[in-house]
Each structure stands twice: as C-alpha cells, then as structure tokens.
Amino acid sequence: MEVSAPEKEVKGQSETDASTKKPTSLALAIALSAISFCVVFYATVKHDFSASPVMDIVREPVIFQSYISRAIGGSIFIPLIHMGIASFFKSKRNTSTRRRIFIGWAIVIIAIEAVKLFIKH
Numbered sequence: 001m002e003v004s005a006p007e008k009e010v011k012g013q014s015e016t017d018a019s020t021k022k023p024t025s026l027a028l029a030i031a032l033s034a035i036s037f038c039v040v041f042y043a044t045v046k047h048d049f050s051a052s053p054v055m056d057i058v059r060e061p062v063i064f065q066s067y068i069s070r071a072i073g074g075s076i077f078i079p080l081i082h083m084g085i086a087s088f089f090k091s092k093r094n095t096s097t098r099r100r101i102f103i104g105w106a107i108v109i110i111a112i113e114a115v116k117l118f119i120k121h
Contacts, residue, residue, distance in 0.1 A: 024099040032106035033076065036113075041071035043113040079105040 045054050045067055058064050079102045086092040086101060 024096045024103070026095075026099060029099040029102045029106075032110070033079070033102050036075040036106040036109040037071050039110050039113045040074040041067055043117055044070050044074075046117065075106070075109055078109070 042054065045057050049057060057067060082105065083098050083101050086097060
C-alpha cells in the first residue's frame with residue numbers, strides 16, 4: 001500500500017492549479033471590444049437609416065460623431081461601469097478580471113445586437 005504526501009495548498013488552491021492558470025489575453029479583449037463597437041455602430045445606423053448605406057452617414061460629420069458617441073456608450077461605457085463596481089472588491093483588482101469583464105460584455109453586446117439586427121418588429 002502506497003501512501004503519498006498531501007499536496008500543499010496555497011490560499012485554497014493547489015500548486016498545480018496556480019501554475020496551469022493562463023492569463024487572460026489582452027489582444028482578445030481589445031479585438032472583441034472593437035468588434036462590439038463596430039456592431040453597435042452598424043446596428044444603430046441601420047436602425048435609423050435602414051435604406052441608406054453607412055458611407056452616407058460618414059460624409060456628414062455631425063451625424064457621424066453622434067453615432068460614434070452612441071457606439072462608445074453602448075460598447076465601452078457599460079464594461080467600464082462594471083469594472084468600476086468590481087474594483088470595490090480587493091480580490092477583483094487585477095488585469096485578468098478587468099480583461100474578462102470586457103470580453104464578457106463584448107460577447108453579450110455582440111449577441112444582443114445580432115439578435116436585434118435579425119429580428120425586426
């Protein structure tokens with residue numbers, strides 16, 4: 001009968017769990033946030049001007065600026081609020097958690113806007 005020594009635990013986790021944990025990708029967070037920004041921009045423009053192409057809106061600076069600010073508010077500001085609230089908790093004040101917040105919200109926003117584009121009232 002073999003007896004093995006128990007694994008050492010570090011703050012509730014075994015050493016193998018801590019060493020195999022991968023950091024959250026910054027490139028993935030940036031890419032998904034950019035995609036969600038573009039999707040929100042496109043969906044907002046298509047909601048207001050369904051017949052005219054997006055390039056017509058780009059030629060009008062005031063209208064274009066309005067849609068850019070709406071897209072920033074819809075895709076970047078919501079995760080920033082969540083990140084600010086999560087920062088109240090000391091365990092959530094790290095870059096990995098912040099990246100996961102942006103990734104999660106980007107996926108949710110992309111899914112919601114995709115559903116809105118395909119389902120018309």
